[in-house]
Amino acid sequence: xxxxxxxxxxxxxxxxxxxxxxxxxxxxxxxxxxxxxxxxxxxxxxxxxxxxxxxxxxxxxxxxxxxxxxxxxxxxxxxxxxxxxxxxxxxxxxxxxxxxxxxxxxxxxxxxxxxxxxxxxxxxxxxxxxxxxxxxxxxxxxxxxxxxxxxxxxxxxxxxxxxxxxxxxxxxxxxxxxxxxxxxxxxxxxxxxxxxxxxxx
Amino acid sequence: xxxxxxxxxxxxxxxxxxxxxxxxxxxxxxxxxxxxxxxxxxxxxxxxxxxxxxxxxxxxxxxxxxxxxxxxxxxxxxxxxxxxxxxxxxxxxxxxxxxxxxxxxxxxxxxxxxxxxxxxxxxxxxxxxxxxxxxxxxxxxxxxxxxxxxxxxxxxxxxxxxxxxxxxxxxxxxxxxxxxxxxxxxxxxxxxxxxxxxxxxxxxxxxxxxxxxxxxxxxxxxxxxxxxxxxxxxxxxxxxxxxxxxxxxxxxxxxxxxxxxxxxxxxxxxxxxxxxxxxxxxxxxxxxxxxxxxxxxxxxxxxxxxxxxxxxxxxxxxxxxxxxxxxxxxxxxxxxx
Numbered sequence: 441x442x443x444x445x446x447x448x449x450x451x452x453x454x455x456x457x458x459x460x461x462x463x464x465x466x467x468x469x470x471x472x473x474x475x476x477x478x479x480x481x482x483x484x485x486x487x488x489x490x491x492x493x494x495x496x497x498x499x500x501x502x503x504x505x506x507x508x509x510x511x512x513x514x515x516x517x518x519x520x521x522x523x524x525x526x527x528x529x530x531x532x533x534x535x536x537x538x539x540x541x542x543x544x545x546x547x548x549x550x551x552x553x554x555x556x557x558x559x560x561x562x563x564x565x566x567x568x569x570x571x572x573x574x575x576x577x578x579x580x581x582x583x584x585x586x587x588x589x590x591x592x593x594x595x596x597x598x599x600x601x602x603x604x605x606x607x608x609x610x611x612x613x614x615x616x617x618x619x620x621x622x623x624x625x626x627x628x629x630x631x632x633x634x635x636x637x638x639x640x641x
Numbered sequence: 642x643x644x645x646x647x648x649x650x651x652x653x654x655x656x657x658x659x660x661x662x663x664x665x666x667x668x669x670x671x672x673x674x675x676x677x678x679x680x681x682x683x684x685x686x687x688x689x690x691x692x693x694x695x696x697x698x699x700x701x702x703x704x705x706x707x708x709x710x711x712x713x714x715x716x717x718x719x720x721x722x723x724x725x726x727x728x729x730x731x732x733x734x735x736x737x738x739x740x741x742x743x744x745x746x747x748x749x750x751x752x753x754x755x756x757x758x759x760x761x762x763x764x765x766x767x768x769x770x771x772x773x774x775x776x777x778x779x780x781x782x783x784x785x786x787x788x789x790x791x792x793x794x795x796x797x798x799x800x801x802x803x804x805x806x807x808x809x810x811x812x813x814x815x816x817x818x819x820x821x822x823x824x825x826x827x828x829x830x831x832x833x834x835x836x837x838x839x840x841x842x843x844x845x846x847x848x849x850x851x852x853x854x855x856x857x858x859x860x861x862x863x864x865x866x867x868x869x870x871x872x873x874x875x876x877x878x879x880x881x882x883x884x885x886x887x888x889x890x891x892x893x894x895x896x897x898x899x900x901x902x903x904x905x906x907x908x909x910x911x912x913x914x915x916x917x918x919x920x921x922x923x924x925x926x927x928x929x930x931x932x933x934x935x936x937x938x939x940x941x942x943x944x945x946x947x948x949x950x951x952x953x954x955x956x957x958x959x960x961x962x963x964x965x966x967x968x969x970x971x972x973x974x975x976x977x978x
């Protein structure tokens with residue numbers, strides 16, 4: 441890509457906010473009420489990560505997270521986002537890879553537990569997970585979008601990535617490489633959201 | 642030739658009448674776009690996407706054309722772009738709306754629709770519009786090849802044609818000069834074999850103009866697509882004169898800069914002398930400036946609205962500014978931007 445400096449974030453947008461919002465609303469309507477189940481499971485996982493020292497309980501948390509990434513890969517990226525974004529199939533593979541990595545590192549291999557950890561680490565991790573599970577769906581409302589376009593954990597990339605970063609923070613022995621894709625996905629999602637909002641302004 | 646008269650909008654009258662205290666006075670200010678005429682009935686929001694578009698104005702003036710230099714085939718000065726606007730995926734209501742825009746575009750005298758494999762689902766949406774409204778025979782199909790290595794070009798072109806539903810394209814352009822050397826070999830071979838009518842290349846937002854110029858000098862191109870707008874006039878210095886010299890048709894993309902230009906201009910009143918040029922809005926002012934350049938064959942604004950596509954085609958009717966008027970338009974807007 442020559443003259444890369446002449447490109448803005450908006451140069452990479454393939455679709456309008458209206459089109460993306462319509463796709464999100466349609467996806468939510470098809471999934472309902474699975475979103476509430478997934479967020480509830482996420483909250484239960486947070487309780488487990490916050491209190492339990494059991495390796496078996498920890499495995500269930502990583503099973504949930506790995507499964508969520510695989511679900512988002514197929515249900516959102518591959519099946520729906522790909523209809524307006526030719527890069528979505530690639531994103532689907534990346535999300536599936538992260539899902540499998542979490543399943544392998546946390547659910548298959550022993551030892552990725554949530555204790556012991558410092559109070560600061562606890563506060564940070566819990567805070568990030570709470571934002572992803574409870575606050576993120578409200579962001580769209582704050583921007584004037586309808587509730588039908590709310591993005592929630594386990595169904596959409598951004599809150600799933602952010603929640604995962606929170607859970608990884610709560611696991612002191614989590615390898616740093618497990619954070620790479622969630623960080624990149626979160627950054628990409630925020631960039632896209634910013635560009636869409638700017639284009640719609 | 643006068644512009645088609647649009648019926649006075651009652652909402653506009655009331656709003657401006659209250660402001661001025663004089664009913665029936667329409668100030669020529671702060672309108673990036675004209676208000677659409679009131680519809681015959683008020684469809685519900687849920688039905689609006691599938692309802693028939695509002696009827697066209699009764700008197701439709703003839704859209705001006707300019708000949709494609711290589712063939713003298715007349716091409717309407719305003720075409721239709723599809724970047725972002727037609728990438729609506731599988732949403733039935735949005736697809737129907739795009740089909741409405743296309744139908745209104747053809748009814749108003751438009752021909753050229755431009756697309757690319759890079760534009761997501763836009764090709765399929767165009768194909769849907771052409772099939773569902775029976776307008777396949779009316780389109781001048783302009784698409785692009787955008788893949789590397791160039792050996793994958795023919796397969797991509799076949800896929801694109803299938804999505805459009807056309808047996809062959811009228812124009813294929815190498816998108817953003819990607820692998821242009823090898824793609825041009827393919828396209829010229831297709832043209833020689835009668836499987837393509839015109840060959841071109843495209844850039845946008847002023848990128849790679851030096852290379853573009855080199856290609857224009859060395860290759861027997863039929864078309865070049867570039868960005869040209871009231872604010873971005875970089876191509877006037879070298880590229881547009883070169884196109885005239887070489888007999889290359891010019892498609893001007895981003896005449897409204899994806900709406901950003903119009904939003905900026907909307908903060909200022911349309912100059913009173915714009916009426917002399919038969920411009921009823923900043924959109925028509927900006928579009929007439931672009932299409933009045935003698936080197937420009939067609940401008941391709943994109944839109945999702947039937948009233949806007951009609952307004953765009955109306956800019957290609959009636960009076961076009963001459964060189965002096967163009968200079969005045971540029972000088973005026975330079976002070977505003």
